[in-house]
Amino acid sequence: MRVIHTLAELREALAGHARTAFVPTMGNLHAGHLSLVREAKRHGGPVVASIFVNRLQFLPHEDFDQYPRTLERDCALLAPEGCDIVFAPSERELYPEPQAYKVAPPPALADILEGEFRPGFFTGVCTVVMKLFQCVQPAVAVFGQKDYQQLMVIRGMVRQFAMPIEIIGAPTVRADDGLALSSRNGYLGASERNEAVELSHVLQQLAAGAHDPARALAALEADAAAALRGRGWAPDYLTLRRRADLLPPTDEERLNRIPMVALGAARLGSTRLIDNLEC
Numbered sequence: 173m174r175v176i177h178t179l180a181e182l183r184e185a186l187a188g189h190a191r192t193a194f195v196p197t198m199g200n201l202h203a204g205h206l207s208l209v210r211e212a213k214r215h216g217g218p219v220v221a222s223i224f225v226n227r228l229q230f231l232p233h234e235d236f237d238q239y240p241r242t243l244e245r246d247c248a249l250l251a252p253e254g255c256d257i258v259f260a261p262s263e264r265e266l267y268p269e270p271q272a273y274k275v276a277p278p279p280a281l282a283d284i285l286e287g288e289f290r291p292g293f294f295t296g297v298c299t300v301v302m303k304l305f306q307c308v309q310p311a312v313a314v315f316g317q318k319d320y321q322q323l324m325v326i327r328g329m330v331r332q333f334a335m336p337i338e339i340i341g342a343p344t345v346r347a348d349d350g351l352a353l354s355s356r357n358g359y360l361g362a363s364e365r366n367e368a369v370e371l372s373h374v375l376q377q378l379a380a381g382a383h384d385p386a387r388a389l390a391a392l393e394a395d396a397a398a399a400l401r402g403r404g405w406a407p408d409y410l411t412l413r414r415r416a417d418l419l420p421p422t423d424e425e426r427l428n429r430i431p432m433v434a435l436g437a438a439r440l441g442s443t444r445l446i447d448n449l450e451c
């Protein structure tokens with residue numbers, strides 16, 4: 173496995189290779205990321221994992237500075253999975269000048285849910301993913317369903333820009349108790365870690381009521397928020413949405429059991445966690 177820090181070296185290493193499979197990450201890897209690498213391996217070409225904490229997708233008060241940088245440990249986890257190249261550019265390498273050209277996804281998808289609470293987040297994500305795609309020129313790229321809205325936004329970007337890249341969504345890997353693995357779980361203290369699984373429990377309750385319009389959506393969501401608040405959480409959103417466009421379902425759609433997803437984001441202490449469950 174090669175660890176590459178510059179774009180020139182990356183291009184040279186990939187020259188002549190067809191069907192590169194790409195796994196973009198922010199590092200501090202866990203079993204969820206490794207499952208994406210295993211999925212990428214199934215596509216036959218070389219596998220590139222990127223590690224880059226992208227300043228553009230963080231708000232000033234968020235955890236950009238605090239975000240764990242653990243390159244050596246990450247490489248030790250990636251090598252046994254058969255990852256061929258780790259692309260870990262510096263900020264200066266990826267953003268040699270202020271990034272004035274940006275990719276702004278449509279507000280209807282990007283300014284709701286995560287985008288409401290992290291304004292500009294998806295512009296930051298799309299801009300860096302567009303750039304990473306130009307660097308790696310993959311045939312396939314793998315993203316986790318844990319970041320459900322991000323996956324939808326990336327799919328839309330690739331479709332609307334006619335980018336010749338197959339986007340694969342990989343299932344969320346969970347700890348034994350059901351907590352979705354996340355780099356940010358590392359911020360949790362021991363008792364917070366025990367509590368953290370409640371986010372997935374509340375989403376299960378929301379999902380269980382999805383197809384019963386006798387229970388009003390607003391009441392279902394208010395109950396979910398109250399349940400978490402009562403346990404010391406500060407929810408940003410806990411909501412049931414249509415899988416097609418992440419807008420709220422009508423009662424008729426709920427009755428007709430259209431594909432839906434329960435999505436949640438909430439802070440436990442100073443740690444913000446997200447999760448979702450299709451229903």
Ligand SMILES: Nc1ncnc2c1ncn2[C@@H]1O[C@H](COP(=O)(O)OP(=O)(O)OP(=O)(O)O)[C@@H](O)[C@H]1O
Pocket residue numbers: 196197198199203204205207208314315316317318319342343344345346352353354355356357
């Ligand atoms: N538990 C998981 N299962 C599957 N994929 C995951 C999981 N967690 C993250 N991913 C995916 O890994 C890719 C890189 O994500 P990232 O490096 O931000 O990790 P993360 O654990 O989600 O970190 P954070 O705590 O910052 O959200 C994304 O496509 C993300 O959806």
Ligand SMILES: CC(C)(CO)[C@@H](O)C(=O)[O-]
Pocket residue numbers: 196197198224226229297300301319322
């Ligand atoms: C896709 C990504 C690597 C872009 O910085 C990031 O948003 C992430 O890790 O999910």
Ligand code: BAL
Pocket residue numbers: 198229319
């Ligand atoms: N996992 C999505 C990247 C972020 O939270 O910034």
